[in-house]
Amino acid sequence: MLEVIGLSKTYKTARDQVLAVDSLSLQVKERDFVTLLGPSGCGKTTTLRCVGGLEVPAKGEISIGGQTVFSERRRINIPVEKRDIGIVFQSYAIWPHMNVFENVAFPLRSRGGLSAREIQERVREALRRVRMEELIFRPAPQLSGGQQQRVALARALVKGPKLLLLDEPLSNLDALLREEMRIEIKELCKGLKITVLYVTHDQVEALAMSDRILVMREGRVLQEGTPSEIYHQPQNQFVASFIGAANLLEGKVQTLAGQFADVDTKHGILSCVLSRGLSSGDKVLVTVRPEEIAVSRHAPQERKNVLVGKIAAVSFLGESLDCRILVDSQKIRCKLRAGDGFHEGDEVYVQLPAEKTLAISY
Numbered sequence: 498m499l500e501v502i503g504l505s506k507t508y509k510t511a512r513d514q515v516l517a518v519d520s521l522s523l524q525v526k527e528r529d530f531v532t533l534l535g536p537s538g539c540g541k542t543t544t545l546r547c548v549g550g551l552e553v554p555a556k557g558e559i560s561i562g563g564q565t566v567f568s569e570r571r572r573i574n575i576p577v578e579k580r581d582i583g584i585v586f587q588s589y590a591i592w593p594h595m596n597v598f599e600n601v602a603f604p605l606r607s608r609g610g611l612s613a614r615e616i617q618e619r620v621r622e623a624l625r626r627v628r629m630e631e632l633i634f635r636p637a638p639q640l641s642g643g644q645q646q647r648v649a650l651a652r653a654l655v656k657g658p659k660l661l662l663l664d665e666p667l668s669n670l671d672a673l674l675r676e677e678m679r680i681e682i683k684e685l686c687k688g689l690k691i692t693v694l695y696v697t698h699d700q701v702e703a704l705a706m707s708d709r710i711l712v713m714r715e716g717r718v719l720q721e722g723t724p725s726e727i728y729h730q731p732q733n734q735f736v737a738s739f740i741g742a743a744n745l746l747e748g749k750v751q752t753l754a755g756q757f758a759d760v761d762t763k764h765g766i767l768s769c770v771l772s773r774g775l776s777s778g779d780k781v782l783v784t785v786r787p788e789e790i791a792v793s794r795h796a797p798q799e800r801k802n803v804l805v806g807k808i809a810a811v812s813f814l815g816e817s818l819d820c821r822i823l824v825d826s827q828k829i830r831c832k833l834r835a836g837d838g839f840h841e842g843d844e845v846y847v848q849l850p851a852e853k854t855l856a857i858s859y
């Protein structure tokens with residue numbers, strides 16, 4: 498549905514040039530919800546703006562629904578209004594001097610060719626989809642943040658585009674509303690069978706909403722996969738630590754045994770799943786998620802992958818405890834059940850299940 502090949506974009510500033518997007522390629526299948534995830538400044542907005550036709554790339558090709566909308570080589574650059582897309586921007590993007598109806602009607606009016614009645618019907622339909630029909634004549638400044646974002650969404654959808662581009666649409670909302678709107682947007686998009694390219698720096702949002710995630714850093718895609726693949730099989734340190742809290746222990750691969758490898762660390766030999774392309778002798782990082790670690794007061798029967806430590810800090814998070822356990826001067830983060838009754842200073846056994854412990858390239 499959407500294909501981007503070798504996209505590069507540089508911005509010229511007074512002093513120098515910024516390479517915002519660096520030979521980036523991506524594909525989004527029809528009806529998929531794909532998220533660009535990465536830290537501030539990694540090029541997410543720039544990529545989205547290039548796809549939307551709001552920025553002229555330096556290099557590359559972009560096609561939407563089989564039509565080439567940009568090609569540097571073939572000198573094609575279809576303007577934004579002729580690309581079959583809807584866009585919602587990072588900050589509130591509805592016009593304050595218009596009411597809800599006028600905001601949503603705007604894209605239809607500027608295209609022309611529709612009667613007043615058709616416009617009415619389409620606007621009402623779009624507003625119904627985002628549950629804003631009742632506020633149709635409310636002036637924009639009298640809407641809450643969540644309502645404003647719903648109007649922006651209705652405006653992006655009113656022309657019935659094939660592709661929806663969303664740039665951090667929830668970033669101005671409070672935590673509770675953000676969580677609610679996540680589900681709402683995802684369900685709305687699935688219901689409309691629309692293809693979505695979504696941008697966020699919030700990993701929880703990306704994991705919760707996406708069919709696929711592209712993790713970006715410095716204008717490039719570092720890893721692509723389903724939320725579960727990105728979370729459970731990070732291929733490098735950046736992805737492991739950016740997505741969720743990961744423990745990272747340095748080591749060196751010793752011997753391989755099928756899918757598992759023995760990795761020599763300063764805490765002894767740890768049995769791990771070896772990520773693709775690594776072999777014995779390689780320096781690696783052993784990574785394991787806090788919720789995969791088993792902690793007990795008594796020595797477990799299983800002796801493999803068991804470390805001895807002391808609880809250095811405990812934070813109560815409601816349904817769970819976030820614990821830092823000190824093992825030979827290394828802090829290991831674990832998520833424990835709130836009822837387990839662990840306290841600071843407790844001596845504990847920390848077990849890293851081999852099948853959940855991954856060795857990734859250093």
Ligand SMILES: Nc1ncnc2c1ncn2[C@@H]1O[C@H](COP(=O)(O)OP(=O)(O)OP(=O)(O)O)[C@@H](O)[C@H]1O
Pocket residue numbers: 508509510515516517535536537538539540541542543544698
């Ligand atoms: N108009 C501009 N002129 C010069 N540099 C720019 C311009 N817009 C963006 N940049 C630079 O390009 C890089 C990528 O910016 P971009 O806005 O795409 O990042 P982002 O991933 O969307 O970040 P954020 O999460 O903060 O929104 C950054 O280094 C930024 O400073």
Ligand SMILES: [Mg+2]
Pocket residue numbers: 541542543587
């Ligand atoms: Mg941005």
